[in-house]
Amino acid sequence: MNFDCIVVGAGPAGISAAITLAKAGLSVVVLERGAYPGAKNVQGAVLYTHQLAEVLPDFWKDPQAALERPITEQRTVIATEDSWVSVGYKSEKYLKEPHNCYTIIRVRFDQWFSKKAEEAGAEIYTGVTVRDVARRDGKICGVKTGDGDELLAPCVIACDGVNSILAQKAGLIDELKASEVALGAKEILSLPAGVIEDRFNLEKGEGAATEMFGALTQGMLGYVFLYTNKDTLSLGVGCKLADYQKKGLRPSEHLEAIKQHPFVRRLIAGSKTLEYSSHLIPEGGMRSMPPLYTDGFLIAGDAAQMVNPAFREGSNMAMTAGKLAAETVIEAKKAGDFSAAKLSAYEDKLKESYLWPDLEEVQDVEAWVEARSGFLDFYPKLACDLAHLRFTVDGQPKKGHLGKAFSMIQKRGAVDLAKDAWMMLKLGKRLAV
Ligand SMILES: Cc1cc2nc3c(=O)[nH]c(=O)nc-3n(C[C@H](O)[C@H](O)[C@H](O)COP(=O)(O)OP(=O)(O)OC[C@H]3O[C@@H](n4cnc5c(N)ncnc54)[C@H](O)[C@@H]3O)c2cc1C
Missing domain, CATH: 3.30.9.90 (D-Amino Acid Oxidase; Chain A, domain 2)
Incomplete structure (x- = not known):
């Protein structure tokens, strides 16, 4: 065995796993297909820092930290073609370090984050595309690279992002559906x-x-x-x-x-x-989450559909998953047991964290919104029309405004309004806090 663990992918999941493993004294190699970390990665990008601090305490004190601006204001805009209603929240509390979240540019952030993994003792090889898992007696024991090389380790963590080739080769996922x-x-x-x-x-x-x-x-x-x-x-x-x-x-x-x-x-x-x-x-969420482990193999981050789009959380979830996968490998190494039964502790750790309950909480949200077409067109227009009515002085008595507002709302039809109200209650419960 060349390494204690092979991590595939130098994104937030892979680097968090590598830092955690290296800090615990395990030998770890990260294989990244990009010419450098971040070369191929795309994110909005807002990064919540709580999970980064769990991997790299005091990260914000590093003058090299590749962070853009701490977010002090969040705005939501509901627009028609020519009008918009906006609500926002701004707080001086968000000026306190460590900031709740920063904007980042992944090409810079990933290079800085990877350097932290190297400083902790991980080896990172870029320009290496992993094509398959390596097996002995049917069991995963490493990876095969595009050059035909085999790298061996008792455990592999697949952090190769959405549409994970590795998880497919390990037999844990099928090709993604649109x-x-x-x-x-x-x-x-x-x-x-x-x-x-x-x-x-x-x-x-x-x-x-x-x-x-x-x-x-x-x-x-x-x-x-x-x-x-x-x-x-x-x-x-x-x-x-x-x-x-x-x-x-x-x-x-x-x-x-x-x-x-x-x-x-x-x-x-x-x-x-x-x-x-x-x-x-x-964005398949919990319903598309694959089995997360098998003998000598774990999946973390986007590769395992760990994104909460309703709360714009992906990179932080990837960090949590990478860290928890690494902690599972550390325990497995101590026990000298990398079997699926031992690695199942990974799923338990995820269930005890915020990640699993949060993904469960939002698992139906997209389907609910899709089922009520009015959320995508009727209500944005209604919000703008009502605001227009409220703020326009047209020489008519204001008394009539209420009636006009009701007739705008009634265009939706009583049955749909009742169904929408029920849906809004359900959505409010899942999304408000
Ligand atoms: C447009 C957009 C906006 C987003 N906005 C946000 C946001 O604002 N906030 C947020 O938290 N999340 C956001 N996300 C989601 C976020 O980017 C992901 O959840 C996060 O990057 C997942 O991290 P990861 O490490 O699992 O995967 P990735 O970041 O995708 O990293 C996977 C790595 O594996 C490498 N790799 C892939 N295949 C192989 C292979 N075969 N061999 C070797 N290496 C391989 C890739 O090159 C890559 O470096 C956004 C995503 C997109 C696309």
């Missing part, structure tokens, strides 16, 4: 730091995260995001792949249309596109 993934497209737009701060009403160094719903997604399930980095903006959209296929719309065309929306247009005016990228987002 209904289980969203397609995300994103541009990084350059804008001077001062202009960003003026436009988003931020003090020096502060950041804002804006998510947009309604007409901008053209009736598809998903949302548009606009995040502030140091001297760039990240503008992107993620919608169900099956919806893009049905509509025959390319994400790049969608993003171009979004840039013309009057809410977005004003905020990005004068910026230059530095980069375009697109990537799948696993």
Whole structure:
């Protein structure tokens, strides 16, 4: 055996696993297909820091930490073609270190995070694509690379992201279905730091995260995001792949249309596109989560569908899963037992963490929203029409406004309104806190 553990993929899951293993004194190698960590990775990107601090305590004190702006304001925008209603939350509490979340640029963040794994003692090899698991007597005992090399270890952690080749080769997942993934497209737009701060009403160094719903997604399930980095903006959209296929719309065309929306247009005016990228987002949730372990093998992060889109959590969940997978391997090494029975402790650890209960809580949310088409078009329009009525002075007595508001609402029909109200109660319970 060359190593105690092989980790495939140098994303948040893989690097968290590698740091945890290396800190415990295990020999660990990370194999990454990109020319460098982060070369192929796409994220919005907002990173919640609680889980990062569990892997790297005091990370924010590192002057090299590849963090953009701490988010002090979260805004939700509900838009029609020409109008929008926005609600936001801004708090000085978010100025306290460690900040609740930062914007990051993955190509920088992943390189810094990987360096931390190397400092802890992990070996990282880039430009290495893993093609298959290696087996002896039918049991997984390492990996095979694209060059035909075999690397052996008593345990492999697959952190190779959405559409995991490794988990497929291990026989734990089938190919992904279009209904289980969203397609995300994103541009990084350059804008001077001062202009960003003026436009988003931020003090020096502060950041804002804006998510947009309604007409901008053209009736598809998903949302548009606009995040502030140091001297760039990240503008992107993620919608169900099956919806893009049905509509025959390319994400790049969608993003171009979004840039013309009057809410977005004003905020990005004068910026230059530095980069375009697109990537799948696993959104099958609990219902698509594969078996998480077999003899000598564990899966973590996007490879195991560990994303909570309703709360914009993916990278932090990947970190938790990578860390818990590594802790399981450390226990297995102590016991000299890498059997599936021993590695099943990984699932127990996930169940005891926030990750499993949170994924269970939101597992029906997408299906519920999809079942009530009004959430994607009727209600965004209603919200804007009601706001228009409230804020417009038209020379008519205000008394009539209430009646007009009721007739706007009644257009939905009594039965649908009742069904929607029931759904909103259910959604509120899952999503409000
Ligand atoms: C447009 C978009 C916006 C998002 N926004 C957010 C957000 O704001 N906040 C958030 O928390 N999450 C967000 N996510 C989700 C987040 O990016 C993922 O949940 C997170 O990156 C998962 O980490 P991971 O380590 O599991 O996988 P990844 O980050 O995908 O890392 C997998 C790694 O494995 C490597 N790899 C793959 N196959 C092989 C192979 N065969 N051999 C060797 N290496 C391989 C890849 O190159 C990659 O480096 C977003 C995703 C997208 C696409």
